[in-house]
Amino acid sequence: MILLIEGFMAFTLGFYWIYPFSLEGLQSVIWLRPLAGITGLTRMMMMVALVSFFIETEWARRIRRIFEWKRVWILPVVSFLIILYPLLKHGVAGSIGDMAHIYCAEPSNQGVGNTVFGSELGYTPVCPETFAAIYPAIYVSTSTGEFTLTAVLITSLPLVFVAIFMARLARNPELVDANGYNLDEIKALRTGFLVKVGFMLGAVLLMIALAAGFGLTSPDMTLFNPETSDNTGVVALAVGGAIALLMNILSTLFQGVIFTYAILKHEVMGIDERLRKGFTATTFAGFGALSLLIASEAMESVIPGGGLLGGLIVGVPLIALRRPILRIFSNLSSTLMPEAHTTQELQYLEVFAAANADGVINSKERTMLDLQAKAFGINEVRQRYLEGLSSAEDP
Incomplete structure (x- = not known):
């Protein structure tokens, strides 16, 4: 159930960047943004309630019942009511922020700019030569509303205490054995929570630092605004926002693998081996793709048209050293997901x-x-x- 909510949360976070929506299309799916807040609060409450499975008290047993199908609807309803207050007080745009939609057909020409909620964009977009290779292009910029940072803190900070609880429980094998828990399962859950919380806190701290250094984002703070296209703060916000988003999505993917291992390793024959192989292959592919991208872009910036040379410089050693690199990632996956049997x-x-x-x-x-x-x-x-x-x- 938690993994289902996590997956939907990751989907809503990246939804607006997976397809070049027209302005009308973007306006028709804007409701996914408050829905992301509802799923975030629901996920937070579910993860906090997960602790009750490792506490043998009467109140903990009562909390566990929230995961029963006839009661689980309570959590999204409570989340909706929490989100409803700022939406009614500040409106959707004021609570979660407006979105700028800019279309550029050719470099050096004026672009077409609008906002999703119909407010004034405040400037006529320009189409910088810097992005000429990707024109025609649609750029969507998400701004920060009154409730954005508050929602991020509410959905993130309680998970720190959950991660601390799981870490302390994993260091107490006597208590684990006395209550009949599975120590390997607890260690897997601990690792999943620690990595998840680490990524989330990194994203939160990055957002706070960017807000403190450059202010809250708004539709006029884009690389297509002639007054801010060369502004360091706008560039930092554009890059930092994407990194924070990616950190949340990657932490969800990692947690999904670890939780699947913890839940199914004693139920599905060979699931641990398949997860380890999948994790190793995915990590190696991601490492290789990132290395090739960095090398090709670095060479392209030094030698025009030298991206292919950079790819060869990194690609050949990757192929030659693939076995030791795969061995390193395999050892990492074995550490995260030890051998388990039905x-x-x-x-x-x-x-x-x-x-x-x-x-x-x-x-x-x-x-x-x-x-x-x-x-x-x-x-x-x-x-x-x-x-x-x-x-x-x-x-």
Whole structure:
């Protein structure tokens, strides 16, 4: 349920930048912005309530009931009521900020600028030569409203205490064993929360620093305003806002992988191995793509048309060193998501250990093991993997 809310939250954060909406199209989907606030508050309350599963008191048991399908609707309703007050007091534009919509067809020409809520843009947009390679282009700028920073703090700071609680619980194995909790599961949840909160706090601190240094964003603070196109603060806000958005989305993706591992590792056969392989491959691909982008852009700025050379300088070593790099990312994924087995796999490992006590598997033992694996629903590939893992662990 939490992962569903997290995924929708990430979707609403990046929605306006995944497609070049026309002004009319943007006006028809603007309701997703207050909806993002509602999902953010709902997510925060769900994560705080998650702590109740690791506290054995009467009030904690009552809080757990909020996750029942017949009661879970209470959280989004409460979130809606919290958001409703600033919306009624300041209006949608005043609460969450207006959005500037600028269209540029050719460089050096005037652009077409409007705001989503119909207020005056305050300037005639220009189309800088800097972005000539991407014209025609649509630029959407989100400004800050009266409730924006407050909502960010409300939805972020309580999660710090959740992360601290999970970290302290993971360092207390006696309490974990006494209450019958799974220590590996708690450690996985702790890691997910710590990374999530770390990214979120980084994004929040970045937003606060930008607001303190350059003021709250507004529709006239864009790179297409002739008065601010070369302003350092506007450039910092444009880059910093995108980084803060990306940090939130990446933290959600990471938390989704870790939570999936923690929840399903003892239920879905081989899910931990698949998640580790997927995490390793994705991390390597992201690292490679970022390296190629930085190298090509750096060479392009030094030598016009030298982007291909920069890509070759980084790409060839990446290909040559892919095995050690993959090994590093594989070790990282194994640290974050240790090996885990379902109940059936653990039982099969016990049977295999007994059959392999003398270090040799004869034909009768092999037949018995194959039948046992079939009874447990373990396919041949997974069976060989488990046997290899067990043999590697034996002295």
